[in-house]
Amino acid sequence: MKMNEWISRSVSVWEGWNNLGYPTREAILQRWSKQLPSACQAMVRYQCQQAAEHAAVVDVLPGPTGESNERYCAGRGILVITVDAQAPEVALYGQLAAALVTGNTVFVCLPAGYSVVAEDVAAQLEQSGCAGGVVTAISPDQLSGLICHPAVVGVAYAGKPASVQQLACQLAARDGQLALLVSETDCEQLPVIGSTTYSLRFVTERTRTINITAVGGNASLLELGSGGEH
Template sequence: MIMTIQTLVNKSSAAWEGWNNLGYEVRTRILRHWSEQLTTESHAMVEFQCRHAKEHVAPTLLMPGPTGETNELYCAGRGSFIIIADSDTSMVALVGQLSAALVTGNTVYVCLPADYPVKAKDLVAQLEQSGCAGGVITAIDNDQLADLVSHPSVAGVAYAGKLSTTQALSRQLAARDGLLAQLISETDTDKLPVIGSPTYSLRFVTERTRTINITAVGGNATLLELGSGEEH
């Protein structure tokens, strides 16, 4: 039975907080377990994304603040991303998109053409067997894609394929209601200059600050947490 768009959104949103709060180390361990089933090239791509996310995304930075106050700057996942590939998009590119989105704390919907070498539902099964909770990765059909891209709760779209499709997705995201969504596009599916960038994972995160007033009653009380993105 095909789920309604709102049911898909509810399922992914419910899974997001738990996945995002697992932390980088646990998410990396799950993804590395998944990568053991992949080809050498795809396994290397998972390692690449996890390694660079550890460098650019995982650290929590301590910022100066008034006496009695601690300020921390850290990165968190934006929410739910749609991952899209064309028929001729390499598996390495798809794996790069998936691993970057997941390791940074996002949940994902995967939409693949019927003739793609792997089925989206098989990717879901692989990742859930590797440790992802239900709802962290969801397979969607092509006839659900347009409505999901337009849904205001979707944080962004990662696409690898044609420039014309990139432009169409950009127009669709710009026309929707609600918060602006991120479009992360790779149009050179041979050399992968975007997916292969060491800072690719930064496209999937939002920065947040956490303020802790250590002089509050009871001590160590978190008073304020702000982010540049909205939680779902």
């Protein structure tokens, strides 16, 4: 399958995955985590828990004319997940869990000889309930072309600072929308991936308004605003 076909498939399934909701996506990831080593399983569960506490929260905002306003988080779109050859597996699984539970589709690119095979990760997630195209494995020689594609909204990377700089330059040189770069360079302590708000790096904020009043709005509120007597 060619790069544009991969991108098209990822775009086509993103909305459905994003609209599943946090509980459903979390359940899929929890099933997947049971196949992983204990430390990686704990990381997936941790990312799901933190996303539920931070990214899944819906804030109800005041409606001046009686409408219902809700502020919520949604996935950004297509993300690339990649790591350095020396990055621990737990870093990779932390990136994947945070990106997926928040409603993004991902391309996984892992270096040759890495302890995990990207195709195996994609297959495991599909077996656990992810639709085809939510997770796509690519080879290292395809990474640069994918990063430069305007449909990709961001890259999550764990590894060397020099590689972070290189990725930042590639993303800055792209045409179109600015792309996100989420990097972890301390692969021993994992202060970024281990942050309680790490999942918020993979979301965008949206507002949903529902008009629950009669045509013309809430008459009482409108009258109060005009200084009428009651």
